[in-house]
Amino acid sequence: MIGESLLTPAQEQANSLVLGLFLLTAFGMTVARQVQATLLAFVAQSLLLACSSLVLGLHPLSVHLLALTAVTLAGKVLLIPWLLRRIVPDAVYSRRELSQPVNITTSLLIAMALAIAAYFFSVALLAPGTPVLSAGNVSIGFAGLLVGWYQVAVRNEALPQLLGILAMENSAFLAGIAMAPDFPLIAELAIAFDVPLLALIVGLLTRALQERVGSTDVGALIRLREGGEP
Amino acid sequence: MILWAIVALPLLAALFAALPRTERYVLPVTFGCAFGVLVLTTVACGFVLRDGHTVAIAQWVGLDGFAALLELLIAFVLTTATLYSWGYIAATERSALRIRLYAANLNLFAFSLLAIPLVVEPGLAWIAVELTTLFSVLLVSFDNTREALEAAWKYMTITLVGATAAVLGFLVLFWAMRSAGDVTFTYSELALVAPRLAPSIVAVAFFLIVVGFGAKVGFVPLHTWLPDAHSQAPSPVCALLSGIETSAVLYVIVRLMPVFRAAPLLHADLWLLVIGLIAAGVAAFLIVQTRDYKRLFAFSTVEHMGIICFAVGLGTAAAAYAAVWQMAAHALTKSFCFYAGGGALAATGTRTIAEVRGLVGRAPLAAGALFVGALAVAGAPPFAVFVSEFAVARAGFASAHVAVVLLFLFFVGVAFFGLVGHVMHMIFGPPKAPRSDAHTYRLPVPARAAIVIAAIPVVVLGLWTPAPLAALLAASSAALGR
Numbered sequence: 223m224i225g226e227s228l229l230t231p232a233q234e235q236a237n238s239l240v241l242g243l244f245l246l247t248a249f250g251m252t253v254a255r256q257v258q259a260t261l262l263a264f265v266a267q268s269l270l271l272a273c274s275s276l277v278l279g280l281h282p283l284s285v286h287l288l289a290l291t292a293v294t295l296a297g298k299v300l301l302i303p304w305l306l307r308r309i310v311p312d313a314v315y316s317r318r319e320l321s322q323p324v325n326i327t328t329s330l331l332i333a334m335a336l337a338i339a340a341y342f343f344s345v346a347l348l349a350p351g352t353p354v355l356s357a358g359n360v361s362i363g364f365a366g367l368l369v370g371w372y373q374v375a376v377r378n379e380a381l382p383q384l385l386g387i388l389a390m391e392n393s394a395f396l397a398g399i400a401m402a403p404d405f406p407l408i409a410e411l412a413i414a415f416d417v418p419l420l421a422l423i424v425g426l427l428t429r430a431l432q433e434r435v436g437s438t439d440v441g442a443l444i445r446l447r448e449g450g451e452p
Numbered sequence: 453m454i455l456w457a458i459v460a461l462p463l464l465a466a467l468f469a470a471l472p473r474t475e476r477y478v479l480p481v482t483f484g485c486a487f488g489v490l491v492l493t494t495v496a497c498g499f500v501l502r503d504g505h506t507v508a509i510a511q512w513v514g515l516d517g518f519a520a521l522l523e524l525l526i527a528f529v530l531t532t533a534t535l536y537s538w539g540y541i542a543a544t545e546r547s548a549l550r551i552r553l554y555a556a557n558l559n560l561f562a563f564s565l566l567a568i569p570l571v572v573e574p575g576l577a578w579i580a581v582e583l584t585t586l587f588s589v590l591l592v593s594f595d596n597t598r599e600a601l602e603a604a605w606k607y608m609t610i611t612l613v614g615a616t617a618a619v620l621g622f623l624v625l626f627w628a629m630r631s632a633g634d635v636t637f638t639y640s641e642l643a644l645v646a647p648r649l650a651p652s653i654v655a656v657a658f659f660l661i662v663v664g665f666g667a668k669v670g671f672v673p674l675h676t677w678l679p680d681a682h683s684q685a686p687s688p689v690c691a692l693l694s695g696i697e698t699s700a701v702l703y704v705i706v707r708l709m710p711v712f713r714a715a716p717l718l719h720a721d722l723w724l725l726v727i728g729l730i731a732a733g734v735a736a737f738l739i740v741q742t743r744d745y746k747r748l749f750a751f752s753t754v755e756h757m758g759i760i761c762f763a764v765g766l767g768t769a770a771a772a773y774a775a776v777w778q779m780a781a782h783a784l785t786k787s788f789c790f791y792a793g794g795g796a797l798a799a800t801g802t803r804t805i806a807e808v809r810g811l812v813g814r815a816p817l818a819a820g821a822l823f824v825g826a827l828a829v830a831g832a833p834p835f836a837v838f839v840s841e842f843a844v845a846r847a848g849f850a851s852a853h854v855a856v857v858l859l860f861l862f863f864v865g866v867a868f869f870g871l872v873g874h875v876m877h878m879i880f881g882p883p884k885a886p887r888s889d890a891h892t893y894r895l896p897v898p899a900r901a902a903i904v905i906a907a908i909p910v911v912v913l914g915l916w917t918p919a920p921l922a923a924l925l926a927a928s929s930a931a932l933g934r
Contacts, residue, residue, distance in 0.1 A: 346652075347653065349652075350650050350652055350653070352628070352631045352650055352653060353631055354627075363620075367616070367617070367620060370616075371613060374609060380605070383609055384609075387609070387616060390613065390616040390617075391616050394616055394617075394619050394620040394623065395623075397620060397623065398619075398620065398623035401623055401626075401627035402623050402626045402627045402630060404630070404635065405575065405637075411576075411579055412578075412579055412582070412619070415579075416579060416582050419583075420612070423589050423590060423608075424608070427589065427593060427601065427604060427605060427608070430593065430596060431601055431605070434596060434597075434598060434601060435598055435601065440605050440609075443598075443601075443606070445602055446599055446602055446606075446679075446680040
C-alpha cells in the first residue's frame with residue numbers, strides 16, 4: 223500500500239482480516255434472498271466496523287475511535303435489529319425475494335466489478351500521498367459504498383433496501399475512520415441519533431406498507447409517475 | 453441565547469404534542485411557537501446586520517448574513533405553514549392521536565430545518581439535513597394512502613442514499629483539511645485554507661457532496677422522487693418541502709463553493725452552471741406536460757433550484773446577488789402557491805388539472821391566490837421572481853456566457869407558458885361540478901388567513917424591498933460571490 227503506516231504489524235494483520243470479512247458481508251447482503259439473512263449480514267457488518275475502529279483506535283490510543291466502537295456496538299449491532307424486529311411484522315422476515323431483476327450470479331459479478339473499480343479509484347485518490355491511517359479502509363469503504371448502492375438499486379423488498387442504505391453508511395464510516403479519525407463528533411452523533419431514528423421510521427413505514435398495501439415489495443410501487451393514471 | 457431559543461421553541465411544541473389530550477390546542481400552540489421563532493429570528497437578523505454576525509458557540513453555532521437570510525425565510529414559511537396546518541387539520545382530521553403525531557412531526561421537522569443555517573460546521577449541517585429527511589418522511593406519508601406511502605418511500609430511499617454519499621464527501625473534505633494541518637472544520641476556515649488543500653481530494657468531495665445533496669435538492673436526474681413527495685404530502689407540508697427545504701440543502705452546497713472554486717482544474721462553477729441549466733430545461737418541459745397541479749408546482753421547484761444553481765455557477769457578484777434573490781423569491785412564492793393549491797384541492801377534491809374548471813366561481817379566494825401565485829412563480833412582472841430571473845439574465849449577459857443565457861431564457865419562457873396556461877384553464881372556463889366521491893370541504897379561517905398573509909411578500913417584494921432585507925441580501929451575496 224501507499225505511504226508509511228502508523229500501525230503495528232499486528233494491527234495491520236487484524237485490520238486486514240476485518241476488512242476482508244467486511245467486504246464479504248457487503249456481498250452477502252446484496253445476494254441473500256431472505257430478509258432475515260440480510261439483517262444478520264448487516265449485524266455482522268456493523269460488528270466488523272466496530273472491530274476495525276477498535277483495532278485502529280488502540281494504538282495510538284484514540285478516544286474518538288473507541289467512542290465510535292461503543293456507539294456502533296450499541297446502535298447498529300444491538301438497537302437497530304431489536305427495533306426492526308419489534309416494529310416490522312414477523313411475516314416480512316421469512317419472505318423470500320424471488321423476483322429480483324438481476325439473477326444472483328450476475329448480481330455477484332456486478333458487485334465484484336464495482337468493488338474492483340472502487341479499488342482502482344481509491345488507489346488514485348491515495349496517490350498524492352495524503353496521510354491516512356490505513357489505506358485498506360479507504361479502498362474497502364469505497365467498495366462497500368458502491369456495493370451497498372447496488373443493493374439499494376437491485377433489491378425490491380423494503381427492509382433489504384433500507385439495510386443497503388445502512389451498509390453504505392457503514393462503508394462511509396469505515397473509510398472515514400482511516401481518513402479522519404478525529405472527525406469532530408459527526409460520526410458518533412450520526413450513529414447515536416440518526417441511525418436508530420432512521421430504523422424506527424423505516425420500520426413504521428414498512429409496517430404501514432404491509433398493512434395498507436398488503437406487501438412490502440417496494441419495487442411494485444409504480445403508481446406515481448408522469449402520464450400514469452390521472 | 454437568542455439562537456438557542458429559536459431551536460428550542462419547536463422542540464417545546466413537539467414535547468407539548470407528546471402530552472395526552474392536547475389535540476385541540478396543539479396546532480394553535482405550534483403556530484404560536486412558529487410565530488415566536490419568526491420574531492426571534494427577526495431580532496437575530498437585526499444583530500447580524502449590526503455586528504456582521506452573531507455567535508452562540510464559536511466554530512459550531514452562529515449566524516452570518518447569508519445564514520440569517522435563510523433562517524428568516526424558514527421562519528416566515530414556517531409561520532404560514534403552521535397557520536395553514538391549523539385550519540387543514542381542523543377540517544380533515546378527527547383522530548386525536550393522528551393530530552398529535554402530525555404536530556409532533558411538524559415541529560421536529562421545523563427544528564431540523566431551523567438548525568441547518570444555524571450550524572457553521574459542515575458535519576453538523578449534514579446531520580441537520582439528514583434529520584429533515586427523517587422527520588418529514590412521516591409527514592409525506594401522512595394521508596396513509598397507497599400513493600402517499602409510495603411517495604414517502606421513494607423520497608426516503610433516494611435522499612438517504614444521497615445523504616450517505618454526502619457524508620463520505622464531508623469526511624473526505626475533512627481529510628483534505630487535516631492533511632493541510634488544520635482541524636477547525638467550519639465554512640469560513642475551509643474557505644481560508646482552500647488554496648492549500650489537495651485538489652484531487654477536494655474534487656472527490658465536490659462530486660460526493662453535489663451528487664449526494666443534489667438528490668435532495670432535486671438536481672436532474674435525481675429529481676424523480678420530488679414531484680411525488682411534494683404532491684402527495686398535505687399542502688402545508690408541501691409548502692415547507694418545496695419552498696424552503698430544497699433551498700436549505702442547496703445552501704449547504706453553495707456555502708462550500710469558495711472551497712471548490714479554489715481547486716484548480718475542478719471548474720466547480722462550470723459544473724453548477726451545467727447542472728442548473730439541465731435542471732431548468734428538463735423541468736420546463738415536465739411543467740408543460742404534467743396533468744396534476746401540485747406536481748406542476750413541484751416541477752417548478754426543480755426549475756427554480758436549477759436557476760439558483762445556474763446563477764451561482766455564473767460566478768460574478770451580480771449573479772450571486774441574483775441567486776440569493778431567487779432563493780428568497782422562491783421560498784415566499786412557492787409556499788404561497790402550495791397554499792393556493794391546497795385551497796383548490798379543498799374546493800374540488802381532485803389534483804387533476806383537467807377536472808378543475810371555473811374555480812373562480814366555486815372558491816374565489818383559492819382561485820385568486822392561484823392566479824397571483826402562478827403569475828408570480830412563473831416570473832411575470834412585477835413579482836419578486838421576475839426581478840430575480842431578470843437579474844440572473846442580466847448577470848449572464850454581462851459575463852461570457854451569452855449563448856447559454858439565451859438557452860436559459862428559452863427554458864424560463866417555456867416554463868412560464870406551461871405554468872400560466874395550466875392554471876388559467878383551472879381558474880376560468882365553465883364551472884365543473886366535483887365528482888360525487890370527491891372529498892371537499894370549506895377552507896377554515898386559519899388556512900384562509902395563511903393564504904392572505906403569505907400573499908403579502910409575494911405582491912410587495914417585487915415592487916419594494918425594505919432596507920434591512922436589501923442589506924441581508926447584499927451580505928448573503930457577498931458570502932456567495934468570489
